[in-house]
Amino acid sequence: MNSHDxxxxxxxxxxGGRLTVIVNGCRYGTASSDAFGTIRLEPFRDDTARGVATVDRDARRGRYDVTVRCDGRTLTRRGAFTVLGGVNGGIGGSRTTGATPTDVAIGGGLVGAAVIGGGALWLRRRHEKRV
Known part of the structure; x- marks a missing residue:
């Protein structure tokens, strides 16, 4: 078994994505990375083990190594995978949690418009009843 296995x-x-680690020349063991911690490797096929890992949601962008411990040996595959960052969504693909200052400004503007519109309607109806 070598790092190319x-x-x-x-x-x-x-x-936050899921990845599979497959190791030839191994039946049982563990695989670890700074991006997902340690996972167990289970028999998959003849002399091959497999494990599934979920990358931490707060993992930084970049390349990560995977270290495998199997049959008393430890091997590291340098730059085994690349994390691109979180799943992007929303306006402009921003990745934030909670309300942004823009969200607060838009929401405040909508509430203000509703109050002014409701007040104008109420005054108009009140004036119509007097005539």
Whole structure:
């Protein structure tokens, strides 16, 4: 078993994504990375082990190594996969949690418009009843 016997798929994924580690020449063991911690490797096929990991949602962008411990040996596959960052969504693909200053400004503007519109309607109806 050498570092070329360690396969990671997919090799590019977002933070929070799932990946599979396959190791030839290994039956049982563990695989670890700074991006996902430690996972167990279970028999998959003849003399091959496999494990599934979920990359931490707060993993930084960049390339990560995978270290495999199997049959008393430890091997590291350098740059085994790349984390692109979190899954992006929303306006402009921003990645934030909670309300942004823009969200607060838009919401405040909508509430202000509703109050002014409701007040104008109330005054108009009140004036119509007097005539």
């Amino acid at each position: 360690i396969f990671v798929t997919p090799d590019v994924l977002p933070a």
